[in-house]
Amino acid sequence: MNPWTLSVLLLLAGPLGADPGWHVEYPDSFCVVEGSTATIPCSFTHPAGLRVGRVVWCPNLQFCQRLAANVYDSKIVRADRKFRYLGDLVRNCTLKIIKTVKRDTARYRFHFETNGDGYTGPKGVIVNVTNGEDVKVRSSVTDNVVKEGGQVTLTCTSACSFHRLDVHWYRNGHALSETGPALHLSNLTNDDTGNYTCSLDSSGQKTSAPWSLVVVEDEGRFDWRLTVSVVVKVLLAVFLLLLAGLVYAKRSAPGPEHEIIYSEVVG
Structure with missing residues (x-):
């Protein structure tokens, strides 16, 4: 085996003869809608007794060795905060991508270095950034008319599967405090009546068509007020x-x- 091949195997599998505890775990692939903010879940492990001193994320590279190509490097302070590291130096290697664009489509890999050796998660995670998908609001009820005291769950969907996307909700064009793919409305009153929309980012560029909710009085319901x-x-x-x-x-x-x-x- 030539030295170059041996070096490749060492970087992929960890140090020669090392504990098999070298590992990086992330999803195989997922897609996000252009303009949205997405989070890549990630975790890593290494043999006991080692201390991590540097973490790196890179696109379309096998070993994250080219410094200029890294989207995140804990040893380098970047003015560009588009790629934000949400992890730590212990086990969590989660990466957040702010307002994705088409050129963010890539296979991303995570690399970490310890006081002993370094390791790169070999498979990486493929992120596909797509555009043109219709963002829609789906409801847990078939009828838009719901009685007072009832409940309904609204879900923001698109052609892409959601991986911890930042979803924002609006009623009659006004932002709600709730975020996330699902909006749970319970103990409904007339104040909840309105047109609900969802957006995949705070700018509202990818906004769904409105879903109308009408809350009517329940004649059989005791109203103490x-x-x-x-x-x-x-x-x-x-x-x-x-x-x-x-x-x-x-x-x-x-x-x-x-x-x-x-x-x-x-x-």
Whole structure:
């Protein structure tokens, strides 16, 4: 075996005769919609007793050795924050890609170096960035009309499978605080009525067609707020009637002057 082939095998499999604990785990491939922000889940292991000092992500390279081609290198401070490392130097090697574009399509590999040796995850993960897919809102209910107190789950979908994408939700064009592929609405009230849309990034460039939700009153549902309101109004009406009766009675009662006149007539 020539020295070059041996070097390749060492980089792929870890140091010669080393513990088989050298490993990088990430999905085989997935696609993301252009303009969205995606996260590549990743984890790594190495033999016990070693300490990681450097982590690297690179596209379309077998061993992540060309510094200029690396999209992330923990030893280099880059002004471009498009590729963000969400992992650590222990086990997590997750990478986030901000606002993907077509040229981000590549096979990405993770490489780490310890105080003993280095290792590159050989298979890598293929990221396909596509455009033109329709982003849609799907509902857990078949009817857009839901009774008060009910619940509905809205899901943001596209032709691509979602791998921890940043999904933003809107009602009548106003951003909601909830994020993620699924929006759970429970204990519905009339305030939840509106047109719901989802977007794959905060800019709203990839926004779905609206899905309309109408929340109607449930006639068979006990509304304690309405009951309290009715009771208060009835008590107020009774109080006003009693007050009016007292005022009328006071005005109708004979005063001192009437008593004197009556006494003089009798006398």
